[in-house]
Amino acid sequence: MKMRIKILFLSFIILPILGCSKSDDSTEQEPEQEVVDPQEPDITEGYMLANFSIDGEMGHPPTEENWEVEEILTDEFNGASLDEEKWNGLHPVWSGRVPSNFVRENTTQADGNLRLKSTSMVDDLSEVNDPENDVWVAAASMTSKAKSAKPGYYYEASIKASDLSMTSSFWFRIGEYSEIDVIEHLGHSSKENLAERLSYEYAANTHVYGPEQGPEPIGATYEMGTRGREEFHVYGFWWKDATTLLFYLNGEQVMEITPAVPFEEDLYLIFDTEVFTWAGLPKIENLKDDSKNTMLVDFVRTYKPATSDFDGGLVKNGSFNQSELANWYWKGTIALETNTLINDGEVFSLQLAPTGAVLQEVQVEKNTAYTLNYKVKNPGGSAKIGIFDIEEETISSNDSWSSKNLTFNSGDNTKIFITAENTGNFSVYVDGFKLAKQ
Incomplete structure (x- = not known):
């Protein structure tokens, strides 16, 4: 009686092993999945870099000079x-x-x-x-x-x-x-x-x-x-x-x-x-x-x-005086404004039509305090201006040019994005971007 139980027990063990062996011979093993770290979002997606031309019928001086x-x-x-x-x-x-x-x-x-x-x-x-x-x-x-x-x-x-x-x-x-x-x-x-x-x-x-x-x-x-x-x-x-x-x-x-x-x-x-x-x-x-x-x-x-160049600090082409909107990403409807009355006597300012936006990538030091200075004019409109995902402010209707400044800490970041976006229904004008450490 004891002998019969042992034989039966062994047969139950051997049969699954044989079955597994047969399956291994006929089935291809799946490759191991590679673990990929999630990528940072591309903030510039949907924007263009350069490929921007000034409307000559608006008038402007040769852009190779200041x-x-x-x-x-x-x-x-x-x-x-x-x-x-x-x-x-x-x-x-x-x-x-x-x-x-x-x-x-x-x-x-x-x-x-x-x-x-x-x-x-x-x-x-x-x-x-x-x-x-x-x-x-x-x-x-x-x-x-x-x-x-x-x-x-x-x-x-x-x-x-x-x-x-x-x-x-x-x-x-x-x-x-x-x-x-x-x-x-x-x-x-x-x-x-x-x-x-x-x-x-x-x-x-x-x-x-x-x-x-x-x-x-x-x-x-x-x-x-x-x-x-x-x-x-x-x-x-x-x-x-x-x-x-x-x-x-x-x-x-x-x-x-x-x-x-x-x-x-x-x-x-x-x-x-x-x-x-x-x-x-x-x-x-x-x-x-x-x-x-x-x-x-x-x-x-x-x-x-010009008797002197505009000092944008860490911002390149902060006065928008260079051709093809150099160093700025852009999307939507934008224009370099040349009307000297609108520009308060400046050669150029940047006009953002509704949904128009620009941004610029700037290298910074970690855990460092910075100040962003700029000018804005948005009669009847509104805009969001500042440092993407760090410190931005909403600017409401302002009929004349207003000088603004924004102070922030870079935190863990080694690069930031300065951004200006029209969030209203009327044109917004921006100019004179400057970024410097405090």
């Missing part, structure tokens, strides 16, 4: 009348190009523009003995108060030409010997063989007078993609040095002129309208048509080399 605004030659023309501390509403020494004369009342400011109107003094050309040499057109002009334009500066103006056989001009003169014509654009030549070509032509020129008189004018032309009378174009001029004159269209250099002699003297800045008889006389019906007879200037801005 600039500051020259206020005396800068105007957004948003006031009710001409700023007489900056401008003469009539050319101080020249009456205009025959058969036109400058008339003070034809220079006005309204609807955010300088308006230079040209009108007719007659109802029919039969009233004029010699239409090319007798004055019958009332033109317009505006100049700076003094010879404030200097070599080394960058100048730009947003201009929509008149629809006349007259020039819409932006130029510099009234020195001893030099003239620089940034643009003399004929909006609509009355000569059919010239009308189409000239309506697209960006024509720049240089002249020498007085003690240096003798050399012929040296000019350059560029064919624009649209007519000067159809829309505003930003015409820029970098008087880089006495022999290097660079001309820009909507932020892009398109021409260069080396003048016959070095242009080293200070000059007046001038806007005006003139009759060029070789391109045909203006038609009286057009001179009487307010939809055609006015040259518009949306802004003129002048920049001079």
Whole structure:
């Protein structure tokens, strides 16, 4: 009886072992799972780095240099009348190009523009003995108060030409010997063989007078993609040095002129309208048509080399003055603002439209106190600005620029992300980011 129990017990042990052995021979073992540490979230996901360009039609100086605004030659023309501390509403020494004369009342400011109107003094050309040499057109002009334009500066103006056989001009003169014509654009030549070509032509020129008189004018032309009378174009001029004159269209250099002699003297800045008889006389019906007879200037801005660079501390490009929004990640709708009234006289600020945001990665020391300084303007809107996941603050509506500072400790972090995000429904403007240890 005892023997039978032992045999049965052994058989129960052996059979499972054999079964397991058979299964091991026919079934492949699963590989061991590798244990992976969870990755840190990518804070920059959804953002872009660089690949950002400034809208040239908004105007801006060449980004390879560091600039500051020259206020005396800068105007957004948003006031009710001409700023007489900056401008003469009539050319101080020249009456205009025959058969036109400058008339003070034809220079006005309204609807955010300088308006230079040209009108007719007659109802029919039969009233004029010699239409090319007798004055019958009332033109317009505006100049700076003094010879404030200097070599080394960058100048730009947003201009929509008149629809006349007259020039819409932006130029510099009234020195001893030099003239620089940034643009003399004929909006609509009355000569059919010239009308189409000239309506697209960006024509720049240089002249020498007085003690240096003798050399012929040296000019350059560029064919624009649209007519000067159809829309505003930003015409820029970098008087880089006495022999290097660079001309820009909507932020892009398109021409260069080396003048016959070095242009080293200070000059007046001038806007005006003139009759060029070789391109045909203006038609009286057009001179009487307010939809055609006015040259518009949306802004003129002048920049001079900055006396010092902006110090952003550990923040790179904290003033947003570098091209392509260098060193900043961005998403949504953003823009570099160049309107000097919005920017409180600064060259650039960053505009964040609703949902627009930027951030910058900065290396820091652990367990160290830092202060972030910045400026913000958010009329009617709101923004969240600060250090991502460490210390951020919500900025409510603020109609004017406000300087802010934020103090925090880096804790265990060796890198942080400075962030600015529009959380409202109106544009937010930021500028002047600086990060430094306390």
